[in-house]
Amino acid sequence: MENNRREKNVLLDVKNLRTAFYNGDSKMEVVRGIDFTVQKGEILGIVGESGSGKSVMVKSILGIIPNNAKVDAGEIVLDGEHLESLSKKEKRAIRGREIAMIFQDPMTALNPLKKAGDHLVELLVRVRGMKKKEAINEAIELLRMVGIPSPETRVNQYPHEFSGGMRQRVLIAMALACNPKLLIADEPTTALDVTIQAQILELLKKLQKENDMSVVLITHDLGVVATICSRILVMYAGRVMEEGMAHEIFYSPKHPYTKALLNSIPRVDGEKTRLKPIKGSAPSLQTISSGCPFADRCEFAFDKCFKETPEYQSFSSTQKSMCFLAGEGAKVDD
Amino acid sequence: MTESRKKLVELKNLKKHFPIKSSFLKKGTQVVKAVDDVSFHIYKGETFGLVGESGCGKSTLGRTLNRLYDATAGEILFDGKDIANLTNKELQPYRKRMQMIFQDPYSSLNPYMNVEEIIDEPLEIHTNLSKNDRKKIIIDILEKVGLKKDDMGKFPHEFSGGQRQRIGIARALSINPDFIICDEAISALDVSIQAQVINMLEDLQEEMNLTYLFVAHDLSMVRHISDRIGVMYLGKMVEISKSDELYNRPLHPYTQALLSAIPIPDPIKAQNSKREIISGELPSPIEMETGCRFRSRCPFAKSICAEIDPELKQVDDEHLVACHLY
Numbered sequence: 001m002e003n004n005r006r007e008k009n010v011l012l013d014v015k016n017l018r019t020a021f022y023n024g025d026s027k028m029e030v031v032r033g034i035d036f037t038v039q040k041g042e043i044l045g046i047v048g049e050s051g052s053g054k055s056v057m058v059k060s061i062l063g064i065i066p067n068n069a070k071v072d073a074g075e076i077v078l079d080g081e082h083l084e085s086l087s088k089k090e091k092r093a094i095r096g097r098e099i100a101m102i103f104q105d106p107m108t109a110l111n112p113l114k115k116a117g118d119h120l121v122e123l124l125v126r127v128r129g130m131k132k133k134e135a136i137n138e139a140i141e142l143l144r145m146v147g148i149p150s151p152e153t154r155v156n157q158y159p160h161e162f163s164g165g166m167r168q169r170v171l172i173a174m175a176l177a178c179n180p181k182l183l184i185a186d187e188p189t190t191a192l193d194v195t196i197q198a199q200i201l202e203l204l205k206k207l208q209k210e211n212d213m214s215v216v217l218i219t220h221d222l223g224v225v226a227t228i229c230s231r232i233l234v235m236y237a238g239r240v241m242e243e244g245m246a247h248e249i250f251y252s253p254k255h256p257y258t259k260a261l262l263n264s265i266p267r268v269d270g271e272k273t274r275l276k277p278i279k280g281s282a283p284s285l286q287t288i289s290s291g292c293p294f295a296d297r298c299e300f301a302f303d304k305c306f307k308e309t310p311e312y313q314s315f316s317s318t319q320k321s322m323c324f325l326a327g328e329g330a331k332v333d334d
Numbered sequence: 335m336t337e338s339r340k341k342l343v344e345l346k347n348l349k350k351h352f353p354i355k356s357s358f359l360k361k362g363t364q365v366v367k368a369v370d371d372v373s374f375h376i377y378k379g380e381t382f383g384l385v386g387e388s389g390c391g392k393s394t395l396g397r398t399l400n401r402l403y404d405a406t407a408g409e410i411l412f413d414g415k416d417i418a419n420l421t422n423k424e425l426q427p428y429r430k431r432m433q434m435i436f437q438d439p440y441s442s443l444n445p446y447m448n449v450e451e452i453i454d455e456p457l458e459i460h461t462n463l464s465k466n467d468r469k470k471i472i473i474d475i476l477e478k479v480g481l482k483k484d485d486m487g488k489f490p491h492e493f494s495g496g497q498r499q500r501i502g503i504a505r506a507l508s509i510n511p512d513f514i515i516c517d518e519a520i521s522a523l524d525v526s527i528q529a530q531v532i533n534m535l536e537d538l539q540e541e542m543n544l545t546y547l548f549v550a551h552d553l554s555m556v557r558h559i560s561d562r563i564g565v566m567y568l569g570k571m572v573e574i575s576k577s578d579e580l581y582n583r584p585l586h587p588y589t590q591a592l593l594s595a596i597p598i599p600d601p602i603k604a605q606n607s608k609r610e611i612i613s614g615e616l617p618s619p620i621e622m623e624t625g626c627r628f629r630s631r632c633p634f635a636k637s638i639c640a641e642i643d644p645e646l647k648q649v650d651d652e653h654l655v656a657c658h659l660y
Contacts, residue, residue: 277533
């Protein structure tokens with residue numbers, strides 16, 4: 001019954017997504033078979049280290065990957081509509097209206113030659129079919145909604161007149177201009193200071209509630225996910241290693257990688273102890289072959305791990321992990 | 335007890351101002367007071383953390399301290415000797431004793447030099463050792479930072495970010511310095527690699543009796559590695575304290591705001607904690623007003639805060655704060 005309810009609530013359903021970069025004859029698979037769903041009205045966190053494929057994965061969904069990359073397989077269903085078979089033009093119509101995205105670097109995402117307001121007006125005219133005058137008023141309202149003080153004057157200013165935090169707010173306003181059902185935020189606070197990060201996270205949370213949209217938040221910061229996400233995917237080397245509700249991932253992680261990641265960060269709360277790093281470094285995606293991608297760095301790896309790729313094991317209706325040890329690896333504590 | 339500890343570095347009223355060229359229409363030059371009247375000391379063998387938001391002057395302070403920038407005013411006492419006004423030649427013996435580890439492991443290594451040449455460079459400049467002796471030191475230091483002897487002939491592009499940072503550390507340590515400035519040394523690295531580098535820095539500190547100035551914006555990492563921490567805001571030191579004390583009992587409203595903004599990697603604690611999110615952003619460092627620099631964002635600002643710039647004063651053992659509330 002629980003499963004039934006969850007299925008009805010699915011906004012985005014991704015199945016067996018595979019994306020590879022091609023360079024002449026060589027092929028590098030960056031997203032290596034990913035399944036996940038985004039529920040209506042949830043904030044889903046995707047965590048992973050650099051090179052884990054998290055950005056390429058969401059860009060594949062939107063169809064904004066570079067020319068030498070190709071989505072090789074998979075189903076992407078947004079609210080009942082299959083996206084993978086759409087033409088470029090049809091995909092373009094979906095972007096902005098149905099799915100919107102904010103990027104990591106607010107310094108380069110805006111056109112320096114255009115006023116902040118013009119970015120919004122252009123969008124409102126093109127996508128929502130507004131008249132220019134109407135669009136300017138709407139742009140001011142949007143800037144007010146994302147907490148930019150005196151939006152009437154700000155609307156006529158250029159990006160260089162805005163600070164990093166304020167630019168990120170402009171980008172959020174752009175993303176929300178067309179009431180998307182799904183907002184994808186790719187490291188939205190990584191370039192910002194902690195005090196500004198706290199403001200932006202608070203804003204995202206508030207807007208998500210008010211507009212009843214779903215948010216996918218990509219980050220490498222476990223503190224950020226703990227603060228605003230209800231469900232989490234842990235990615236490593238192009239695969240989802242573990243998936244679960246926030247409390248499942250933080251309080252009963254089943255995958256050795258999740259556990260190791262949580263152990264390697266220092267805590268502001270609690271006692272100071274020596275950090276437990278993960279040995280080695282992430283595998284090269286060019287040489288990766290069979291077996292569990294984390295096997296080289298895993299303390300609990302045995303023969304089988306290097307030969308076969310583990311299947312997912314479920315631990316609850318929401319938690320599953322890709323490991324032979326069925327959670328035992330992660331249970332072996334300290 | 336603290337009296338008997340030897341101060342390795344002491345700054346007295348250090349200032350670093352950068353003039354901004356005025357346009358030919360506007361008369362007069364403006365200055366950015368990147369470091370404005372900062373005094374503190376670092377004991378031998380300790381790790382002093384320096385935190386603050388971008389633009390607060392923490393990196394400038396580090397670079398002024400080791401004379402990459404010339405100080406505008408003030409004294410830099412290194413092992414008791416004021417090095418603020420020494421000429422390059424007079425500085426040489428001091429340069430040997432202080433080294434720096436930079437933030438970006440991709441741009442701080444010369445791509446045309448192999449690992450041996452990179453680590454050899456400071457040895458060649460600062461010592462009279464023969465080529466063979468230097469090679470022995472290089473092999474030894476590579477082992478200490480967890481790289482192999484075979485890596486000597488490789489070039490930076492053959493290494494990952496974490497390994498490059500190890501090369502940078504090996505370069506800094508090759509001439510056996512006393513004092514290392516780590517300027518955001520781990521910010522560019524992945525979480526799992528950060529822990530490797532931090533543990534290594536801690537081990538090396540013990541082994542080689544090093545003193546660190548650890549400049550960073552990652553507050554949880556700073557707490558982990560530091561003995562004492564200084565918090566900077568717009569060129570001023572607003573609070574200095576032992577690291578646990580700072581996190582358990584922050585006094586300055588800015589420190590309090592900064593600490594409560596750290597996202598805690600624990601969903602229940604994160605959702606239950608009352609986060610005091612300060613509004614507003616760092617004001618421009620050019621048009622500085624009188625009084626306390628934090629007052630435009632401070633929830634406790636009083637009339638006196640607009641008039642008098644609070645001095646850094648001692649409120650407890652090793653706990654200093656610059657605020658009119660105390």
